[in-house]
Amino acid sequence: MNAPDLSWTALLPLLVALGTALTVLLADLWSEGPDRESLGWLGVVGLSVLGAVSLLLWNRHELTIAGTLALDRFAVFFDLFFAFSGVFALLLSMAFFEKQVQQVGEFYALLLFSLFGMLAIAATTDLITIFLSLEILSLAAYVLTGIRRDDPRATEGALKYFVVGAFATGFLLLGVACLYGATGTTLLAPLAEALRSGTSRALVLSGVAFLLVGFGFKLAAVPFHLWAPDAYEGAPTPVTAWMAVAVKAAALAGLLRVLSTALDPLAADWKPLVAGLAAVTMTVGNFLALGQTNVKRLLAYSSIAHAGYLLVGVAALESGGGSALLFHLVAYALMNLGAFAVVVALGERGEVLAGFEGVGFRYPLLGAAMSLFLLSLAGIPPLAGFAGKFYLFAAAVRADYVGLAVLGALNSVLSMYYYAGVLVRMYMREGEPEAEIGGPLAVTLWVMGLGTLLLGVFPAAFHRFAELCFSALG
Amino acid sequence: MPWLTAIVFSPLAGALVLGTLPRSNEDAIRRSAFVFSLVPLVLCLAVAWLFEPGRPDMQFSERAAWIPSFGISYHLGVDGLSLFLLLLTAFLTPLVVLASWSEIRTRVKEFHVLVLLLETGMLGTFLALDLFLFYVFWELMLVPMYLLIGVWGGPRRVYAAVKFVLYTMAGSLLMLVAILYLAWAQARAAGEPSFDLLRLYELALSPAEQRWLFAAFALAFAIKVPVFPLHTWLPDAHVEAPTGGSVILAGVLLKMGTYGLLRFALPLFPLASTEAAPYLALLGTVGIVYGALVAMVQPDLKKLVAYSSVSHLGFVVLGLCSFNAQATAGAVYQMLGHGLSTGALFLLVGVLYERRHTRQIADFGGLWKVVPVYASFLLVITLASVGLPGLNGFVGEFLILLGAFAEHRVLAVLATSGVVLGAAYMLWMYQRVAFGPISHPENRELRDLTKRELATLAPILLLCFALGVYPAPLLERMGPSIELHLTRMRDKVERTLPHAPRPATEHEPSSVGPS
Numbered sequence: 001m002n003a004p005d006l007s008w009t010a011l012l013p014l015l016v017a018l019g020t021a022l023t024v025l026l027a028d029l030w031s032e033g034p035d036r037e038s039l040g041w042l043g044v045v046g047l048s049v050l051g052a053v054s055l056l057l058w059n060r061h062e063l064t065i066a067g068t069l070a071l072d073r074f075a076v077f078f079d080l081f082f083a084f085s086g087v088f089a090l091l092l093s094m095a096f097f098e099k100q101v102q103q104v105g106e107f108y109a110l111l112l113f114s115l116f117g118m119l120a121i122a123a124t125t126d127l128i129t130i131f132l133s134l135e136i137l138s139l140a141a142y143v144l145t146g147i148r149r150d151d152p153r154a155t156e157g158a159l160k161y162f163v164v165g166a167f168a169t170g171f172l173l174l175g176v177a178c179l180y181g182a183t184g185t186t187l188l189a190p191l192a193e194a195l196r197s198g199t200s201r202a203l204v205l206s207g208v209a210f211l212l213v214g215f216g217f218k219l220a221a222v223p224f225h226l227w228a229p230d231a232y233e234g235a236p237t238p239v240t241a242w243m244a245v246a247v248k249a250a251a252l253a254g255l256l257r258v259l260s261t262a263l264d265p266l267a268a269d270w271k272p273l274v275a276g277l278a279a280v281t282m283t284v285g286n287f288l289a290l291g292q293t294n295v296k297r298l299l300a301y302s303s304i305a306h307a308g309y310l311l312v313g314v315a316a317l318e319s320g321g322g323s324a325l326l327f328h329l330v331a332y333a334l335m336n337l338g339a340f341a342v343v344v345a346l347g348e349r350g351e352v353l354a355g356f357e358g359v360g361f362r363y364p365l366l367g368a369a370m371s372l373f374l375l376s377l378a379g380i381p382p383l384a385g386f387a388g389k390f391y392l393f394a395a396a397v398r399a400d401y402v403g404l405a406v407l408g409a410l411n412s413v414l415s416m417y418y419y420a421g422v423l424v425r426m427y428m429r430e431g432e433p434e435a436e437i438g439g440p441l442a443v444t445l446w447v448m449g450l451g452t453l454l455l456g457v458f459p460a461a462f463h464r465f466a467e468l469c470f471s472a473l474g
Numbered sequence: 475m476p477w478l479t480a481i482v483f484s485p486l487a488g489a490l491v492l493g494t495l496p497r498s499n500e501d502a503i504r505r506s507a508f509v510f511s512l513v514p515l516v517l518c519l520a521v522a523w524l525f526e527p528g529r530p531d532m533q534f535s536e537r538a539a540w541i542p543s544f545g546i547s548y549h550l551g552v553d554g555l556s557l558f559l560l561l562l563t564a565f566l567t568p569l570v571v572l573a574s575w576s577e578i579r580t581r582v583k584e585f586h587v588l589v590l591l592l593e594t595g596m597l598g599t600f601l602a603l604d605l606f607l608f609y610v611f612w613e614l615m616l617v618p619m620y621l622l623i624g625v626w627g628g629p630r631r632v633y634a635a636v637k638f639v640l641y642t643m644a645g646s647l648l649m650l651v652a653i654l655y656l657a658w659a660q661a662r663a664a665g666e667p668s669f670d671l672l673r674l675y676e677l678a679l680s681p682a683e684q685r686w687l688f689a690a691f692a693l694a695f696a697i698k699v700p701v702f703p704l705h706t707w708l709p710d711a712h713v714e715a716p717t718g719g720s721v722i723l724a725g726v727l728l729k730m731g732t733y734g735l736l737r738f739a740l741p742l743f744p745l746a747s748t749e750a751a752p753y754l755a756l757l758g759t760v761g762i763v764y765g766a767l768v769a770m771v772q773p774d775l776k777k778l779v780a781y782s783s784v785s786h787l788g789f790v791v792l793g794l795c796s797f798n799a800q801a802t803a804g805a806v807y808q809m810l811g812h813g814l815s816t817g818a819l820f821l822l823v824g825v826l827y828e829r830r831h832t833r834q835i836a837d838f839g840g841l842w843k844v845v846p847v848y849a850s851f852l853l854v855i856t857l858a859s860v861g862l863p864g865l866n867g868f869v870g871e872f873l874i875l876l877g878a879f880a881e882h883r884v885l886a887v888l889a890t891s892g893v894v895l896g897a898a899y900m901l902w903m904y905q906r907v908a909f910g911p912i913s914h915p916e917n918r919e920l921r922d923l924t925k926r927e928l929a930t931l932a933p934i935l936l937l938c939f940a941l942g943v944y945p946a947p948l949l950e951r952m953g954p955s956i957e958l959h960l961t962r963m964r965d966k967v968e969r970t971l972p973h974a975p976r977p978a979t980e981h982e983p984s985s986v987g988p989s
Binding site: 030361364375379383386390410416427463 | 640
């Protein structure tokens with residue numbers, strides 16, 4: 001029996017991430033007490049290496065380990081994406097734990113393990129490996145959510161997340177089983193061929209539906225979103241940011257690869273489903289956000305709404321929706337990491353809306369940064385969030401989903417109401433906010449702020465990059 | 475020299491510099507903001523000087539690719555339709571800075587940064603010839619205005635600010651979808667998408683498409699104008715905004731709506747706009763009469779001026795929907811005239827409010843004896859607003875009524891009654907404020923206009939006279955562009971009709987479905 005082919009180049013990003021995670025885990029054994037911050041810096045170094053390595057792999061195209069792992073531009077895009085958001089999630093964590101008495105050593109290692117799972121999801125071309133990677137990522141995420149053990153909200157959030165998440169992966173596995181039963185393979189490309197040559201339609205369609213449900217849970221798409229607000233509220237703020245940005249991106253990466261590689265022959269079947277999911281998700285997400293007084297819950301519902309906008313791109317995949325989705329994903333990461341950084345800066349009080357009272361004039365730069373992120377989330381030009389929505393809605397119009405674009409537009413108006421609510425508190429009410437902005441937070445805020453602005457004013461070059469990366473799936 | 479880019483971005487540059495100044499020296503901030511706001515004015519005057527009067531097309535055009543794969547470009551240009559609105563904007567902004575000198579005492583730096591930012595948005599909106607660029611500037615105005623109302627406004631400022639933003643956004647986001655649809659229709663017709671206005675003017679659209687797209691565009695602009703019954707945000711926003719904010723709102727922002735109709739909604743979808751014109755004109759006329767009647771019963775000066783805007787902009791809408799040269803020229807002229815006289819009215823109300831901290835008409839009376847200079851300014855502006863011949867308001871209203879009479883006879887007659895009502899509520903207001911005995915002893919000590927206030931109001935007054943006595947230089951610069959606008963619409967209707975073998979004037983059973 002032949003050993004499966006093995007390309008070390010293709011594995012390199014995964015190995016770097018795993019190596020970083022293990023190093024941090026081991027280093028934790030020798031570090032004590034307040035010295036834990038250096039663990040975070042170790043992670044930052046590792047992820048910077050990951051970013052550099054994936055850039056070097058830009059022109060490589062390989063399929064390895066018996067066709068289950070791909071190295072292509074789509075994978076490289078997500079390597080870069082996770083390295084970037086990982087670095088800033090670490091910076092946020094360091095800033096966050098500086099203020100907390102309780103400091104948990106495994107924290108950084110767990111975050112990096114979840115990152116490893118994310119990289120694997122984006123690169124793998126096999127349904128079983130997608131399932132395994134999703135489990136690696138999820139297990140780490142469950143623990144991270146509940147890491148503040150003495151906080152009942154954290155425990156509740158983590159438990160909910162775990163139970164619902166286990167349920168979701170069950171659905172995913174069921175979907176994989178159905179597709180395997182119908183086609184006899186779990187590899188994406190052969191699966192597409194088998195589907196084209198015709199097979200049991202009922203089995204295949206239920207497989208697709210189960211897969212969508214599984215991914216829908218991870219994405220926090222409505223009606224599979226019920227865990228999200230509790231988990232987001234209970235988790236430490238940097239973890240909330242990490243879940244909102246990276247976990248969502250990982251689920252989308254997996255979904256995109258499966259849909260456009262394996263399930264492309266069934267596009268006519270899943271497109272209306274995804275479009276419906278998008279419509280419901282953005283509308284419900286926005287409506288539920290309207291009455292929130294807890295900033296983390298508000299951002300949680302806002303991220304549900306954004307999952308809806310992103311799914312518009314999935315529904316319009318061939319008409320430019322794919323590249324629009326990748327673009328908006330980055331815009332979304334910039335403004336969310338930024339917004340959560342502001343929440344971290346304001347400390348405990350930043351978690352409730354009242355904590356934002358008077359921020360605008362007492363901390364002008366912080367207020368300006370938060371305004372930038374919120375306006376970008378609402379889709380005001382010329383900011384990144386607007387450019388992303390513009391590309392998404394353009395793709396929807398081109399794919400003849402004009403109704404979806406109109407609904408997205410109306411939803412943006414709705415969302416302006418609650419984002420404006422934060423602005424009202426920052427600029428139109430008096431308060432005694434206290435912010436603490438150390439080096440890591442300042443760097444994060446500047447990078448996200450300038451990124452939000454630049455990506456909005458000059459979107460063309462980056463959109464071209466997103467197109468290049470998405471075309472790797474074609 | 476890229477004149478127009480310099481005009482659009484000089485206020486932004488000013489805002490950035492202002493942002494770096496120390497906040498403690500408030501007078502230095504005010505002075506620099508004033509100087510920064512003079513830069514675009516000087517540039518605009520230069521452009522007006524170099525503007526070639528006989529040309530109907532775009533002048534000073536600038537164009538650079540922005541998002542090439544979508545056919546989006548940075549495209550600016552000015553013609554007879556936008557030239558004077560540009561001047562109006564650049565003219566009013568320095569006056570706003572002057573008028574806010576003593577009114578704005580808190581967060582002075584932020585206030586002026588926002589005013590300059592707003593100016594960039596306004597100037598850009600009038601100059602953009604690419605729909606994407608236009609949309610960016612259009613939305614860019616929203617945030618500074620929201621903060622101007624919400625931070626420096628009156629007691630119900632938060633409510634007014636949020637209402638203003640949500641109303642405007644609801645309209646404009648639907649317009650964004652319509653813009654996307656247009657660009658996509660262009661891609662179907664010509665192979666590649668384009669957001670370029672001049673190219674999209676040539677795009678052929680089916681009648682059903684035109685109706686839907688026109689509806690989306692017209693809604694966005696009608697909210698901004700505001701056309702009755704979408705006007706309810708306006709009294710709130712005007713009353714709560716600080717004086718400077720009200721001047722910008724009434725002077726420039728409302729014109730964005732009518733300018734949008736003129737530049738985009740009407741000529742892009744001529745068939746649909748011809749069909750919709752009678753209804754839009756009717757709404758305009760309802761606005762004229764309704765605004766006047768409601769203004770009549772207002773006890774609050776600012777509310778009265780706010781409702782008078784609804785009435786005056788009704789005239790503009792009526793003029794634009796009459797599709798002849800006179801009425802359209804009148805409409806553009808009325809935009810300028812209203813910008814000047816209503817801007818001045820808000821300034822004058824602000825002067826009173828700063829002294830007495832009330833805007834109730836009943837709290838004044840007999841001001842003629844106490845503050846004669848103020849009262850004479852108020853008199854001239856009141857008469858200008860009423861439409862007295864020899865002042866700016868007359869020319870526009872007269873041309874509109876003249877042109878509208880040929881097209882919508884009944885509406886023109888009704889609108890004329892609006893002129894009478896307008897005279898009634900303005901003069902009655904003036905009578906209660908300026909004449910009669912001094913019923914409130916506090917008013918005896920009232921100070922007349924200061925030098926700064928004189929410097930703010932005198933330029934407007936001079937322009938009111940100039941525009942009223944000698945409209946020719948303006949009309950001859952607008953004329954060719956207006957002719958082009960009308961022939962473009964007429965040609966396109968004729969080109970569309972042969973494909974749709976049915977009379978455009980009749981109203982068929984509505985078979986309009988989402989296509």
